[in-house]
Amino acid sequence: MPELPEVEVTRRGLAPRLVGRVISAVAVHEPRLRWPVSQDVHRLAGRTVRAVRRRGKYLLVDCGDGHLILHLGMSGSLRVVPQGTPAGKHDHFDLLLGDRMLRLRDPRRFGAVLWTTQRVEAHPLLAHLGVEPLSRALDPARLHALARPHRTSIKQFLMDARRIVGVGNIYANEALFRAGIHPRTPANRISLEKSRKLAVAIKHILRAAIRAGGSSLRDFVGADGSPGYFQSRYWVYDREGKPCHRCRTKIRRIVQGQRSTYFCPRCQR
Ligand SMILES: [Zn+2]
Numbered sequence: 001m002p003e004l005p006e007v008e009v010t011r012r013g014l015a016p017r018l019v020g021r022v023i024s025a026v027a028v029h030e031p032r033l034r035w036p037v038s039q040d041v042h043r044l045a046g047r048t049v050r051a052v053r054r055r056g057k058y059l060l061v062d063c064g065d066g067h068l069i070l071h072l073g074m075s076g077s078l079r080v081v082p083q084g085t086p087a088g089k090h091d092h093f094d095l096l097l098g099d100r101m102l103r104l105r106d107p108r109r110f111g112a113v114l115w116t117t118q119r120v121e122a123h124p125l126l127a128h129l130g131v132e133p134l135s136r137a138l139d140p141a142r143l144h145a146l147a148r149p150h151r152t153s154i155k156q157f158l159m160d161a162r163r164i165v166g167v168g169n170i171y172a173n174e175a176l177f178r179a180g181i182h183p184r185t186p187a188n189r190i191s192l193e194k195s196r197k198l199a200v201a202i203k204h205i206l207r208a209a210i211r212a213g214g215s216s217l218r219d220f221v222g223a224d225g226s227p228g229y230f231q232s233r234y235w236v237y238d239r240e241g242k243p244c245h246r247c248r249t250k251i252r253r254i255v256q257g258q259r260s261t262y263f264c265p266r267c268q269r
Helices: 004-018 039-044 140-147 154-158 169-179 192-211
Strands: 025-028 051-055 058-062 067-071 077-082 091-097 100-105 112-116 252-256 259-263
Touching: 004 051, 004 058, 004 077, 004 100, 004 192, 025 039, 039 112, 140 192, 154 169, 169 192, 169 259
Parallel strands: none
Antiparallel strands: 025 091, 051 058, 058 067, 067 112, 077 100, 091 100, 252 259
């Protein structure tokens, strides 16, 4: 599933190829995505792409008086291809921009293509999203204050997009290892000092993943078509029974909220 780093890598790949270009037409090959593709996307024709932004795992194509909201779902990818490139079976949506097209491929069809002219931050899909982990807003004091009311495990807290967006399972595992925090620790027991380590770890890991071009989880292909290679660098994720890179203790796996958690019982107490 594309995570925040993959979406950010996609955004960075797309922005220079789209910004300033006029949308000549829209082609919907399959409207049945997670939600039906907005009927009014055809109104995009004639508009100019002003910016490509990201909020959580949503890509926002800013057209001045409205936004195209894109989500990659479980298996989606976006690519810029030459105008006229035939659509394959899983290519559901094209945004035509003169000599090129922005194409959404999404085999499992959990992605989204929506058009809104309301204030995009207030859109029902975006209004309840938590803090952006890479923004200055997520500092130690904010993280500490966010976690304080919650008795749930810190691992599950980190993955709750209503608190912090975009810290998926892999990155939650890796950040907790870096911060030396046991994944079962109740969120409200994380000290300010540990919050500082955790905030630094989250940002470090997401930035490293973005630099690496995003994790190459099976379905993701970057905007330029190249797979990422972050996966070879995991400290704990998917390493059950293997020795910790730091202390050689065997990595353990537990299940929290139906998701696998990997941790080093010695480095994370
Ligand atoms: Zn260890």
